[in-house]
Amino acid sequence: MNTVFSAFIATLVTIPLLGYLAVFIISKQITKKHRRSVHIALDVSTFLFILSVHFLIIVIWDQSYLWMILLSLLVTAVIFVIIHWRVKQEISLRVMFKGFWRFNFLLYFTVYVILIIIGLVQRVTAVVFIP
Numbered sequence: 001m002n003t004v005f006s007a008f009i010a011t012l013v014t015i016p017l018l019g020y021l022a023v024f025i026i027s028k029q030i031t032k033k034h035r036r037s038v039h040i041a042l043d044v045s046t047f048l049f050i051l052s053v054h055f056l057i058i059v060i061w062d063q064s065y066l067w068m069i070l071l072s073l074l075v076t077a078v079i080f081v082i083i084h085w086r087v088k089q090e091i092s093l094r095v096m097f098k099g100f101w102r103f104n105f106l107l108y109f110t111v112y113v114i115l116i117i118i119g120l121v122q123r124v125t126a127v128v129f130i131p
Contacts, residue, residue, distance in 0.1 A: 013055060016048035016112065042105050049108035056115040060122060076100060076107070 012019040024041035031037055050069060057065050080100040085091055 012048055013051045016045050016052045019048040020045035043101060046101055046105040046108065049105065049112050053108050053111050053115060056112065056119060060115060060119050072107075073104065076104060 012022070020041050023044045024037050027040040028034065028037040031040075050073075054064070054066055054069055057063070077100055080096055080103070081091060084096045084099070
């Protein structure tokens with residue numbers, strides 16, 4: 001049972017779109033609301049995309065840049081707080097955090113796609129140019 005659970009988690013981290021789809025289907029069955037289910041799936045899969053970006057970087061460049069990922073999360077949060085304060089003159093943590101987290105979904109989804117393309121190009125060129 002432990003092996004099945006760890007294989008499931010590894011699959012979700014490796015392919016976060018499956019995690020998004022699984023959370024969407026489950027939340028759609030529970031809430032019966034499409035829009036709310038999409039938001040729940042986005043919120044959960046953001047964490048999966050951050051993890052998958054970390055592991056893709058390790059696979060592609062053999063180095064961990066987790067400190068850079070955490071630093072980018074922190075800098076993004078600070079920027080969101082400053083922008084929210086300038087626009088609203090008051091900080092609503094719930095609204096600010098939702099915007100921050102959804103922005104991170106877009107950011108890390110984009111980075112994930114770029115890293116997948118970089119990894120594929122690297123592997124194909126490595127196979128083609130082997131003497």
